[in-house]
Amino acid sequence: MKKLIKNGTIVTATDQYEADILIEDEKVAAIGVNLNEQADEVIDAQGAYIFPGGIDPHTHLDMPFGGTMTADDYETGTIAAAHGGTTSIVDFCLTEKGQPLQKSIDKWHEKANGKAVIDYGFHLQLLEATENTLKELPAIVKDGITSFKVFMAYKNVFQADDETLYKALLTAKEEGALVMVHAENGDVIDHLVKEALANGNTDPIYHALTRPPEVEGEATGRAAQLTGLADSQLYVVHVSCQEAIEKIAEAREKGFRVYGETCHQYVTLDVSHLDQPNFEGAKYVWSPPLRDKKNHELIWKAIQNGTLQTIGSDQCSFNFKGQKDLGIDDFTKIPNGGPLIEDRFSIMFSEGVRKGRISINQFVDLVSTRTAKLFGMFPKKGTIAVGSDADIVIFDPNAERTISAETHHMNVDYNPFEGMKVTGEPISVLSRGEFVIREKEFVGKPGRGQFMKRKRFNEDAVIETATAK
Numbered sequence: 001m002k003k004l005i006k007n008g009t010i011v012t013a014t015d016q017y018e019a020d021i022l023i024e025d026e027k028v029a030a031i032g033v034n035l036n037e038q039a040d041e042v043i044d045a046q047g048a049y050i051f052p053g054g055i056d057p058h059t060h061l062d063m064p065f066g067g068t069m070t071a072d073d074y075e076t077g078t079i080a081a082a083h084g085g086t087t088s089i090v091d092f093c094l095t096e097k098g099q100p101l102q103k104s105i106d107k108w109h110e111k112a113n114g115k116a117v118i119d120y121g122f123h124l125q126l127l128e129a130t131e132n133t134l135k136e137l138p139a140i141v142k143d144g145i146t147s148f149k150v151f152m153a154y155k156n157v158f159q160a161d162d163e164t165l166y167k168a169l170l171t172a173k174e175e176g177a178l179v180m181v182h183a184e185n186g187d188v189i190d191h192l193v194k195e196a197l198a199n200g201n202t203d204p205i206y207h208a209l210t211r212p213p214e215v216e217g218e219a220t221g222r223a224a225q226l227t228g229l230a231d232s233q234l235y236v237v238h239v240s241c242q243e244a245i246e247k248i249a250e251a252r253e254k255g256f257r258v259y260g261e262t263c264h265q266y267v268t269l270d271v272s273h274l275d276q277p278n279f280e281g282a283k284y285v286w287s288p289p290l291r292d293k294k295n296h297e298l299i300w301k302a303i304q305n306g307t308l309q310t311i312g313s314d315q316c317s318f319n320f321k322g323q324k325d326l327g328i329d330d331f332t333k334i335p336n337g338g339p340l341i342e343d344r345f346s347i348m349f350s351e352g353v354r355k356g357r358i359s360i361n362q363f364v365d366l367v368s369t370r371t372a373k374l375f376g377m378f379p380k381k382g383t384i385a386v387g388s389d390a391d392i393v394i395f396d397p398n399a400e401r402t403i404s405a406e407t408h409h410m411n412v413d414y415n416p417f418e419g420m421k422v423t424g425e426p427i428s429v430l431s432r433g434e435f436v437i438r439e440k441e442f443v444g445k446p447g448r449g450q451f452m453k454r455k456r457f458n459e460d461a462v463i464e465t466a467t468a469k
């Protein structure tokens with residue numbers, strides 16, 4: 001099966017040029033000017049950008065949290081992702097204390113099997129570093145799960161201690177894996193939460209007030225120092241504030257292999273969203289919390305200068321009615337997370353490229369290429385090159401759209417960006433040479449998505465970001 005995409009402008013993390021793309025089965029077979037190859041189908045992409053498919057390094061699909069399950073599973077979550085221009089995700093596999101890690105991995109494979117419409121990989125959560133869990137890791141890395149997640153927050157739920165973090169870093173160095181941290185000081189948060197509840201402070205805004213930026217900065221600095229000590233590598237997920245950015249910049253200046261991710265919500269929404277009447281603030285309860293608006297430009301600056309290198313969504317959706325309202329009398333019972341998987345690509349293009357904050361190549365690097373490099377998927381994923389998977393977004397840079405729960409594809413009853421106008425929209429999306437979205441309609445098949453066996457972490461593959469445009 002051959003497809004020919006003609007007349008588009010190909011944009012990668014480094015280049016922008018007009019050329020045709022020949023796709024043969026799942027791969028890019030040729031790129032050239034006026035390709036005249038016989039194809040089964042010719043797609044006219046006049047006026048469109050041709051981007052490599054987006055890669056979302058941070059999703060939680062079909063995940064239990066706070067006595068409920070996320071509203072989106074592997075089917076609805078990946079369909080929404082595809083609509084938004086994302087063709088690969090790396091989802092977090094949660095594990096259980098005292099249980100074999102492989103058992104949790106098997107469970108996550110079952111969640112995705114028969115449902116995913118785009119390709120997916122797993123990060124493995126490490127709750128404890130016992131002799132048994134550490135023994136399992138080499139085989140798991142060999143099977144293509146080459147990143148470990150350690151939570152420094154959510155005391156008595158997900159939180160791991162510093163010994164676990166340190167041992168994870170040592171093992172990661174040994175095995176060629178990347179350690180990811182949710183960096184917030186869970187012990188201090190626990191104290192602040194108890195204090196707030198004792199004072200009768202139960203509204204959603206107290207979620208933010210009990211997790212101040214200092215606890216994120218402190219945990220980020222601690223994880224970075226331990227990474228330096230272990231001579232290992234660290235990826236800090238969902239960086240939300242200046243306090244954490246400073247610690248990452250400091251670590252990188254010392255030559256530590258410390259990388260940072262932020263999310264589109266941290267450059268567009270702010271803490272005032274949690275402070276709304278009628279419990280509306282619960283729609284914006286996730287961790288780290290939304291911050292003071294002044295952080296927006298500071299995060300953009302960190303993106304521009306390469307301190308932060310990727311954009312994740314931190315998709316973790318719960319309905320407002322029936323799920324978020326579990327916490328109507330107590331903010332600690334609001335399930336943490338939001339429906340964020342769908343608009344990551346469009347918002348970063350609109351707010352980043354259209355508003356002149358980043359170049360179009362930086363955009364591709366942030367939403368796709370850098371993640372592929374950091375997490376062992378490059379160059380199969382994350383670029384458009386001969387031999388790479390034909391994961392392709394045909395993107396209209398001038399289309400205007402208003403984000404709304406009325407029109408989104410996530411299985412959830414609200415959208416945190418409701419009413420926001422974005423310019424630029426994915427029109428058609430191919431995953432391994434197959435249309436999953438065609439003229440904005442979903443045409444894929446649940447179960448067609450494949451598990452991505454990722455390569456080991458390789459520092460040489462992680463080339464420095466091109467700095468500000």
Ligand SMILES: [Zn+2]
Pocket residue numbers: 058060314316
């Ligand atoms: Zn997360």
